[in-house]
Every structure is written in structure tokens, then in C-alpha cells.
Amino acid sequence: MKTTKISSKLLNLIKQSSSFLIVGHINPEGDSIGSSLALALGLKKLGKKDICVLSKDPVPENLKFLPWARTIKRRRPAREFDVVVLVDCNSMERTGFETFRARKTAIIDHHVLPAETAKSPFYTSLSAGIIDPGAAAAGLLVFKVLKALKVELDKTIATNLYAAILIDTGGFRYSNSSPESLKTACHLVEAGASPWNISKEIFENIPFRGLKLLGLTLATLERKDGIAWITTTEDMFRETGTTSEDCEEFVDFPRKVKGAEVAIFFRQAGENVYKLSLRSKGKVNVRKIAKSFGGGGHDAAAGCKVTGSLKEVQNKVLKVARKALKETK
């Protein structure tokens, strides 16, 4: 089983500090929110008094049930902190803030560190951190940090960490569902996390209007040459009274198409503007496809924004996707 070595520098920094600003990334999902809250709750258990969890964007509707989610602040407190800890992200840009008032900066993340970031003054001035792209979720790293700090897990911490791992492993489905992620999930359930309650809140609490939107969107399903795609238009949002928040997971559906290696979700985001989510079943690197349109992400899950009419956008993107698919053969 792969294990991550937790840096003693990070542990010492935590032990020696007393005020913490914990920040996740923009457009936060379960790993960002759950890991941040779990870290905050763990530090509280260690007797740290001044802890603030910060998120530029609001907590998504289906994550508001997470213990202590209501305490998350959207504005930077005016006071200075001993340490700011970036969780589930590794650059200032991803936090959505320009600066933080903190004497030291630390990172707990599992994303690949871009070469530019590694050379940036922000990164070279880091006090401590753990960046492990091999970890399925930042939640697994926070779990290890808390364990190394001898924090006894309770239900609030376990629930937040379970949600973090659940989201980032696609419900223990993706290839990152390591023995470690399952073993950690097992510990978390023993510590009080309830798989059904958490899954119910995250996956089984879709507004009626969202499923209506899904029905309309699935009617657009097309496939060709190992690529499957769907489209949500602004008309559909209007007809169902929905917003982009209602179609966060829609790209999962073209991905489910048998024989589809690449799945694309085209979401209209203005006149002649489309936001794309791309998924790969393993053969194609969709981060490269997204990058060629100025986007980014992971090898198997990426996104970008493309302008033009729907037809133009689809033609452009499908062409690049077809080429990428051909190169794998």
C-alpha cells in the first residue's frame, strides 16, 4: 500500500502555531470543503483557539449538511494569522484571493504542481507542505496529518473526511480508489461517518428541476468515433428554472455510454459562449484537449471555455478530440 510521508516540518509548524486561516479552492467541491473543515475541527481538538475556514465561493447546496459548514467565511478576516493553510489547491490563483494576512504559508494538496507554480515566489517561500498527486483526495492527506498529530477522530471530522474521499474517488469508482482510500473510509465509518447519510446528502438530493433538466439534456445525447456528448442550453435553464449549479455532474452521463472513450458536456454560458467538461475513460488525456482551448485539469477530467455558435464550438472541439483519440490507436 502506497503511503505518504507527512513532513515533520508541517507537523511542527502546526504544533507551534495558534491561529490558522484554512483556505480551499474556488468552485469548491466535497474534497475542498470537507478537508478544510476536518482540518479545522482537528486543530480545535488540539486546543487551537483561533481558526477560520475561508472559501471565495459559497458552499454548494449539497454540501451544506457537512458538520460546521455554516462556519465557513467568504471574506478574509482583518486580523493576522500565524499560518494560512491552502487545502486541495496549490496556488494563490486557485484560492480566488490575492493575498492573506499570515506570517507563514503551508499547503496540503494532491494536485500536480504546475512547473510555473513551483518556480513562483509564492511557492519558494512556503514554510511547509505536503503535495502528493498520488493521493486520491486531499482528505486522505488531512487524515494522515491529524493521525500524526494524534487527534482522536469524532463523527464531525469523520463525516467531513468521508465526504472528501467519496467525492474525489467518484464514490470509490475511479482508478484512484486505492486500498488506502478504502481502508481510510473504513476507519472513518468506524469513527462515526455514515455512508448512506453522506451519500444521500451528496448524491440523492437533486432538486426536482435538476432531473427535469437532465431529461432535456439527455435528449441531445450524440456519439461518434468513440466520443459521446450532451448539451445544455440557456433555453433549457429557463424552461426548468435551473442554473449551472444543477448540471455539475451531467458529464457523467455521456461517459457512461458504452464504447465512448471521451465524454464531453457542452454548457451554454452566454451568447456564443460554452463551458466544457471533458472526461476520459483512460486512453485519452483530456487535460491536453482542454489545454488546447486554454483550459486545464486532470488527465481524466478537465474543462475549458470555447466561444462561437454551438455548432462551431462542437466542430472545433470534436475535431481535436477525434485527433487525440486517433493518436492512442
Place this chain on the structure above:
Amino acid sequence: MKTTKISSKLLNLIKQSSSFLIVGHINPEGDSIGSSLALALGLKKLGKKDICVLSKDPVPENLKFLPWARTIKRRRPAREFDVVVLVDCNSMERTGFETFRARKTAIIDHHVLPAETAKSPFYTSLSAGIIDPGAAAAGLLVFKVLKALKVELDKTIATNLYAAILIDTGGFRYSNSSPESLKTACHLVEAGASPWNISKEIFENIPFRGLKLLGLTLATLERKDGIAWITTTEDMFRETGTTSEDCEEFVDFPRKVKGAEVAIFFRQAGENVYKLSLRSKGKVNVRKIAKSFGGGGHDAAAGCKVTGSLKEVQNKVLKVARKALKETK
């Protein structure tokens, strides 16, 4: 952690026998198929030479990837076996066969034993068995049996058992996702099961036509008083070139509706005949609702067949469901 005591009678029976007929249930799913195959492969590793896995109904399309699934027979061999082992079911009726040529009968199952079955000659003449309704999947019981028999797991066994547990815990989402199921999954991944490959085959391999059918079906989504329901008609099957096999998981969608405590899927199965799948989020016992129409199942997942026009059927069933829901308040 809850553990099941494996009966020494069962272990001795296995040790002392050399030919085995292993039978799952009609309309088999991942737990029935995966557990049966894993048991067969495990017994083979113990040096047992004559093993036959039998299934009345064919292996579903999305389970054909399971190691050794192709060896499953649909017809009873003429020869006599030392033991017939019923897996994931506990009555002859559920196997779809009337008799087996076997000197002894054993059961490995996790379904509640109906009072009638417990009194039946079939049951009282059982040679050995393990029936544990507390187990999330029959696969967990087979895992324990193989462990007790000191069978070393390999990738083929681990893959079959992982699929079994994955299916019956709803991908580790349902309330039966015990620490035990997660810990066992962890062992299985360490023994060679690949979460992504298995999940991909089971959940991400939906025929294009099936997703088209889902789109049409979601357009029928309705909800009232904590009940959400959808309908697939024979017209929709014709329009998309699909069959009932394409809508096996459709009931998951009304279940996802926020605020829905009961989800119902009405599937037309002839003129004025509807097959229903019912799901509960925990408050309502849908087995009781199904039972009042001559059906059955589990407390949270049940089914029945109701005759009448769609409107008549829906009115009848929704009335009973509303009453059941009211009684929980």
C-alpha cells in the same frame, strides 16, 4: 465491527466433498453471479475438480466481463453432485429450478429467511449453511468462507467478490456499507481487484439506446407528497429499440429527488400490466407496499406487478404509498 461466525459444519462439508453445483438466483445481479463464481474459483484452488456454476437466467450484459462468467451453465448437468450450494438466495423457488441432483444441500445467503421457508422440508433438510441478513452482500460471506478455508485470493476471485459487494452496497452508498464491507473491499483491491475497471464495466457501459430511453423516461418524472415516480412505456422501448434490461437502474432517479422519501418506477410489461420497482430513503417500508400488491423484497427496495391502465395503476399504488408515508409521521 460486526462479524459473522462461519459454521464449521459448512466448512467440513466443503472439505469432505469433491463435486459442487453452485446456484444463484433468477434475474441474477452482481452479488449472485460474483459470489457464485468466487466460490467456484476458490474451491478450484482447493483442488476440487468437479464444479459447476448454474444460473436459470442469463448473465446480464454488464457482468459478462467477470472472470469465468462464460463458464456459467444455464442447464442442470445430468450427473449427481456431492453438494449443491445456493448462493445469494435461500429457497428453491428463487433458484428457478425445481430439484437438483445432489446428495447434500448448503446455503450461503444474506436475505431474510421467510417464516414459511424456515419450516419447509427443503430448509429443515439442509446439511449446512450460513444465512446472515446482517451481511451487506453474499460476497462478504463467501469472502469469509474462503478465508476460513485458507484460500489465497487471486485477481479472478477478488474481482468477482468486489463486484458482488459493489453491487449490493450501491457502490458503497447504501446504509449497509459497513466498515466490514469497506475493509473487505480494501483486501480485495490489494489482492488485485481494480475498482475503476470493475465500476467502469458495471456502471459505465450503458448502451447509447439505454441513455436515450432514460431521457424519455425522465420527461415523465412527477412528484407529490414525498413520492417521486417515473414511467417507461412500451412505446418508449419501441422508439429507442430497448428492452426491460435497459432500465434496470432507472428507479435510482426518482429516488434522487430532493424531498422524496419513496421512489417508484412504473415499467409497462404488456397491455395494462406494469412492473413496479419501489425504493425508500429509510422512513417508509416499501416491502410492505409491494406486498399489498402481491410482491416482495427488502424494506428499502421492493417490487411488484400491478394490472390496469397506467392511470389506474398509478392511482392505486400512490394511494397506498401516501398512506404508508403518512403513518411514519
